[in-house]
Amino acid sequence: MSKVKKLFSNYIFLRVIRAILTIFIVATLTFFIIRLMPGNPIEIYIGQLMSQYGMSFQDAKNQAAALFSIDLDAPLSKQYVIYMRNLLRGDFGVSFLSQGTPVSLMIAAYLPWTIFSVGISILISFSLGITLGMISAYKRGGIFDHIVSTVAAILSAIPNYLIGILLLIIIGVQLGLIPVSAMRGTVSPGIKPGFTWTFIKDIFSHALLPIMTYVVSTVGGWTLSMKSSTLNTLGEDYVTVAKARGLPESRITFAYVGRNALLPLFTSLTMQMGFLMGGSALIESIFVYKGIGWALGSSIAQRDYPVMQAVFLIITIAVIVANFIADLLYSKLDPRIKIGGE
Amino acid sequence: MSAKNILRRIFLEPLIIISRDKAGFVGFIFLLFILLLSFIGPYFIKLDTEVKLDKIYQFPSREHILGTDNQGRDIFSQIVNGGKDVIIVAFLAGLISTLIAVSLGSLSAYAGGLTDTIIMFITEIILTIPQFPLLAVLAAFVRLTNPTMLAFIIGFLGWPALARAIRSQVLSIKERDYIEAARVLDLGRIHIIFSEILPNMLSYIVISLIMAMTGAVYSQVGLIILGLVPFYGHNWGLMIQLAWTRGAIFYKGSIFYILSPIIAIALFQWSAVTFTRSLEGIFNPRLRAGE
Numbered sequence: 001m002s003k004v005k006k007l008f009s010n011y012i013f014l015r016v017i018r019a020i021l022t023i024f025i026v027a028t029l030t031f032f033i034i035r036l037m038p039g040n041p042i043e044i045y046i047g048q049l050m051s052q053y054g055m056s057f058q059d060a061k062n063q064a065a066a067l068f069s070i071d072l073d074a075p076l077s078k079q080y081v082i083y084m085r086n087l088l089r090g091d092f093g094v095s096f097l098s099q100g101t102p103v104s105l106m107i108a109a110y111l112p113w114t115i116f117s118v119g120i121s122i123l124i125s126f127s128l129g130i131t132l133g134m135i136s137a138y139k140r141g142g143i144f145d146h147i148v149s150t151v152a153a154i155l156s157a158i159p160n161y162l163i164g165i166l167l168l169i170i171i172g173v174q175l176g177l178i179p180v181s182a183m184r185g186t187v188s189p190g191i192k193p194g195f196t197w198t199f200i201k202d203i204f205s206h207a208l209l210p211i212m213t214y215v216v217s218t219v220g221g222w223t224l225s226m227k228s229s230t231l232n233t234l235g236e237d238y239v240t241v242a243k244a245r246g247l248p249e250s251r252i253t254f255a256y257v258g259r260n261a262l263l264p265l266f267t268s269l270t271m272q273m274g275f276l277m278g279g280s281a282l283i284e285s286i287f288v289y290k291g292i293g294w295a296l297g298s299s300i301a302q303r304d305y306p307v308m309q310a311v312f313l314i315i316t317i318a319v320i321v322a323n324f325i326a327d328l329l330y331s332k333l334d335p336r337i338k339i340g341g342e
Numbered sequence: 343m344s345a346k347n348i349l350r351r352i353f354l355e356p357l358i359i360i361s362r363d364k365a366g367f368v369g370f371i372f373l374l375f376i377l378l379l380s381f382i383g384p385y386f387i388k389l390d391t392e393v394k395l396d397k398i399y400q401f402p403s404r405e406h407i408l409g410t411d412n413q414g415r416d417i418f419s420q421i422v423n424g425g426k427d428v429i430i431v432a433f434l435a436g437l438i439s440t441l442i443a444v445s446l447g448s449l450s451a452y453a454g455g456l457t458d459t460i461i462m463f464i465t466e467i468i469l470t471i472p473q474f475p476l477l478a479v480l481a482a483f484v485r486l487t488n489p490t491m492l493a494f495i496i497g498f499l500g501w502p503a504l505a506r507a508i509r510s511q512v513l514s515i516k517e518r519d520y521i522e523a524a525r526v527l528d529l530g531r532i533h534i535i536f537s538e539i540l541p542n543m544l545s546y547i548v549i550s551l552i553m554a555m556t557g558a559v560y561s562q563v564g565l566i567i568l569g570l571v572p573f574y575g576h577n578w579g580l581m582i583q584l585a586w587t588r589g590a591i592f593y594k595g596s597i598f599y600i601l602s603p604i605i606a607i608a609l610f611q612w613s614a615v616t617f618t619r620s621l622e623g624i625f626n627p628r629l630r631a632g633e
Contacts, residue, residue, distance in 0.1 A: 022467050033483060132607070153365070153619075157612040159560045161567060162604050165582065168599060169591050278472030282564050286586075296475055297568055300482045312479050319472050 011331055019324045026316045030309055032084050045305070067094050067306055092310035103310040106295065111314060113186045114284070114291035118208045118276045121214030126269065128215070129222020134258060136223065137172050137230035148223060156220035161282040164213040168286065172209075183209060184288040209287045214276055225268060229261040236260070270326040274319040292318075348544065366620025372613035376606070380425030388418040389423040389576060399595040409598040412590050417602050420581055425606065427577040428559060431493045435558035438497025439504060440551045446501070447508030448535050451516060462509070469502040477561055481570040492571060496558045504550050510548055515539050545621070552618045556611050563607060578603040 042064050049060035074082070086092070092103035132152070136145040143206070172180035183206055187193070193204050233239065234257060242252045280293025288294065294309055299307035408417040450461040459515040477499060486492050515521065516539065518533055524534050540547070565571050566579030567586065581603040587627045590596040 018466070023465055026471055033479075150365075153616060154612055157556075158608040158614040160609065161562065161564055162582075162608055165586070165591065165600070166604060169597065173592055173594060174597060196382050251596055274470065274472050278474040278565075281478055282568060285568060296478065301569060302477055303482065308479060308482065312475050315475050316471050320470055323470060 012328065015324055018322050022320050023317055026311060027084065027087055028080075029214075030313055031080055042305075044303075053143070067218050087313075092313075093306040095304055095307050103307050104312055106307060107292065107310060107314050110290060110292045110295045110311075111318070113207070113289065114277065114293055115305060117210045117289065117291065118204070118214065118273070118280060120207070121211045121218070122269070122273065122276065123167050124211070125215045125218045126265075128263070129219045130226045130262065132219070132229050133223040133226025134253075134261070136227045137234065137261075138253075140227075140231065145227075149227065150218035152223040154220070156218075156224065158217065160213060160217035160279050161286060163217045164209070164283050164286045167209060167212055167216070178208070180209075186290050206289065210280075210283050210289045210291075213283050213287075218272060218276070221264070221268075221272075225265055226261065229264050230257060233257050233261040243267055263330075266326065266330045266333065270323045273322045273326065277319050277322070280315075350543065352608050353470050363620040363624070365616050367626075369613040369616030372609055373617050376425060376610050376613065377429070379422055379554065380429055383575045384426065384555070387419050387422045390419040399593070399599070402598060408602050412585075412588065412596065417599055420576065421578070421602050421606055423580060424576055424578040424603065424611070427489055427575055428562065428579060428607070429555075429610075431489045431496070431562055432558040434490065434563070435495035435497035435500060436551050436554035437534055438494060439500035439554040439558070440547060442498070442501040443504035443508050443550065443554075444540065444547060447505040448512045448539060450505070451509040451512035452531065452535055453540070458509075460518040462476060462506070465502045467501070469506075473499055474561060474564060477565060478568060478570055481565055484527045486571055489575075492562065492565070493558070494562050500561070508543070508547075510541055512539055515542055549621050550616045558612050559607065559611060578606050582607075583585055 045064045045067070046057070046060045049055045049063060050057060055063070090104050092107070095101045095103055095106060132148050136148045145192050168180060171177050186203065186206050187199075188202050188206070191199055193199055239252065239256050242256050247256075277293075280291060281296045282293070283289070284294035285290045285297035292315060295307065296311045296315065298304075299311060357370075392415065394410075394414070394415070397410050398412060400406055400411045406416045408419060408421065411417055411420070446461050446465070450458045450465075464470045477495065480495055484491070484495065486495075512535075521534060521538055524538050529538075562571075563579040563582070568578070569583060569587065571579075581599065585591050585596065585600045585603075590602045
């Protein structure tokens with residue numbers, strides 16, 4: 001009995017359970033939206049097939065069933081079980097538009113680019129933000145602090161897709177610094193993937209505008225939070241004690257102030273990841289960067305329901321997994337979390 | 343607390359205090375300016391819908407202070423007439439989010455135990471689902487036939503973060519002496535929440551409402567730009583969407599056409615955030631210290 005109790009109070013175990021439960025709930029919701037909503041995609045698709053191609057109801061129904069990998073004649077509960085089993089196997093059905101392409105293949109082609117661009121952006125933005133924030137806090141009231149804080153406040157308030165459009169028209173169209181249309185897509189045709197300089201240069205040039213957009217729109221937030229967090233930490237007793245002990249300034253700055261000021265920012269990191277993954281639908285559509293966000297935008301625009309349903313699920317799962325990893329990292333950095341309590 | 347007192351606390355006191363905070367005051371002035379422009383302006387400046395092919399992409403002049411668009415129509419009149427719908431939808435959505443967040447957040451904190459665990463679990467789950475994709479997918483299923491529907495969908499998904507914040511606020515107020523006194527007097531849960539706890543959080547709730555509005559502007563304009571909001575009308579988001587889908591943004595001379603709605607939205611967001619940030623700075627110490 002005590003073993004079971006111990007397991008349930010285990011931080012990591014609880015996180016795993018919650019992540020799985022959330023994925024399960026989202027998958028279930030998606031199923032019921034697809035099947036039960038008035039004017040659900042299956043009915044729409046069957047109607048379309050019948051009116052456009054003159055198919056009989058039975059033929060249209062069979063084709064719809066194949067596309068969604070759902071047996072439409074089975075009772076709903078059984079359909080649900082089959083749907084869940086297919087999901088576990090990674091079978092998301094077949095795309096409406098590019099007939100015959102399994103959705104899982106499309107996801108495998110798109111998802112890495114989004115993880116790549118969003119991941120790099122968070123790294124750059126987070127390290128830049130905490131550096132600027134710490135300097136601002138140390139030089140508070142000065143010109144540097146004023147400029148950085150004002151710009152940060154403005155940038156963090158503007159919706160990221162507007163920053164994307166601004167970058168596009170200022171750098172691409174008005175100044176003509178970069179060839180916008182040549183930078184569409186994720187990789188130039190004819191370039192082979194591998195650890196070669198040409199490939200790496202190419203993928204970064206394609207991801208340049210999305211990465212710039214993510215960084216510019218989030219760096220302000222990090223700067224402001226790091227500044228206030230550092231200011232709070234500077235007033236702590238242990239910093240005063242460290243100073244009184246005559247520890248070197250650099251040691252106090254990094255080991256005492258920096259490390260502790262960073263901790264509260266890690267919780268926002270998980271929120272940020274979800275937000276950026278979600279916002280990628282807009283950013284990638286603006287730049288025609290063919291990642292999972294672009295796939296979501298275009299599948300919705302073209303009403304390609306199997307793709308749309310799968311992409312939505314995958315984005316959610318990616319966010320949940322990212323959150324989970326961040327949580328684990330955070331519990332390593334701040335052991336107080338594991339012991340529990342709020 | 344009387345109605346007069348409440349009015350005084352929400353509107354008058356913040357104004358007096360905010361005039362002492364530079365950034366907050368600037369934010370407040372801009373916010374007021376945008377609101378007046380969008381709600382009073384349309385009575386004086388009518389939307390220019392007449393296509394004038396000889397006046398395409400004109401630069402700002404005395405006649406057209408923001409220039410003209412790809413069909414020779416006055417951009418300034420489009421800006422003046424394009425804010426109302428965006429702000430109304432944002433306000434409605436923000437109001438719905440705040441209402442749900444306040445009810446669930448305070449119930450969760452006040453009831454505690456199993457109720458608290460269940461509400462917070464649901465909150466956490468909705469919070470982990472990326473909101474914009476969910477909205478986009480829902481927009482594809484639900485026929486968004488009017489602005490109210492859009493506001494409802496955005497509002498119904500926007501409450502979780504707020505509910506969590508409200509919950510921790512209530513948790514801290516709950517332990518105060520006067521709440522203890524009300525409990526001893528057996529005034530009932532509903533009475534204590536709505537008459538004792540919430541009035542003491544009014545300033546915080548107003549701040550949350552404005553923040554929820556900025557979130558709603560983000561989602562709303564994003565959906566419009568992706569082309570997922572099919573109803574007719576004229577607003578800032580639609581201006582951007584048209585300029586984008588018709589390729590006007592790739593033409594050098596269109597800079598005023600595309601920049602105007604972007605700046606209008608950015609200015610609204612910035613002034614709202616700045617205004618509330620300084621409001622928060624003003625109210626939070628009082629909340630923490632207790633009255």
